Amino acid sequence: VQLVESGGGLVQPGGSLRLSCAASGFTFSRYHMSWYRQGPGKERELVAGISSSGGSTNYADPVKGRFTISRDNAKNTVYLQMNSLKPEDTAVYYCSARFLTLYWGQGTQVTVSS
Numbered sequence: 001v002q003l004v005e006s007g008g009g010l011v012q013p014g015g016s017l018r019l020s021c022a023a024s025g026f027t028f029s030r031y032h033m034s035w036y037r038q039g040p041g042k043e044r045e046l047v048a049g050i051s052s053s054g055g056s057t058n059y060a061d062p063v064k065g066r067f068t069i070s071r072d073n074a075k076n077t078v079y080l081q082m083n084s085l086k087p088e089d090t091a092v093y094y095c096s097a098r099f100l101t102l103y104w105g106q107g108t109q110v111t112v113s114s
Contacts, residue, residue, distance in 0.1 A: 001025035001103050003095045008108030011085055015112070019080040021095030021105055028076040029053075031099040035069060035080045037091035037110075044094070048080060052099075062088070085112045 007019040019035070034049040048059045048069035057069050068081040078095060090112050095105040 003097060003103055003105035005093065005095050005105045005108040008093060008110045010111045010113065012114050013086060013112055015085050016081070016083045017085065017110060019082065019093055019095075019108060019110070021078045021080075023076045023078070023095075023097060026097065026099075026103070028097070029073040031097040033069075033071055033078040034096045034098065035078075036094045036096060037089075038094070038107075039088070039091040042091075047093070050078065082110070085110075087112050 002024045004022045005019060007017060009017065011017055030052055032049060032052055035047040036044050037047050038044040046060055047063055048067055050057045050069045050071050054071050059067060066084045071078040090110060092107040092109050094107045097103040
């Protein structure tokens with residue numbers, strides 16, 4: 001089982017990034033997928049989630065209206081489009097997959113700074 005995040009980096013406030021999480025080793029289309037983040041000195045928190053079919057999504061209040069989660073079950077990939085980024089969005093972003101068990105990726109760093 002592998003979850004491999006990519007797309008992180010350094011971006012200025014107000015900028016955008018799109019994170020990707022490529023999954024392998026399990027039946028991706030059966031799994032609820034989520035993005036979490038952990039900022040410096042903070043606990044890991046849920047950012048967004050998407051149902052196995054993609055028909056239902058949920059977002060943490062701090063990112064509503066700015067972030068969009070989506071998935072492509074044909075490509076075994078989940079995405080997080082992040083717009084209007086703020087310094088407080090700086091964190092390591094993790095992808096997770098949940099069905100009968102829970103899997104985590106290794107994380108990708110997002111830094112929002114001028």
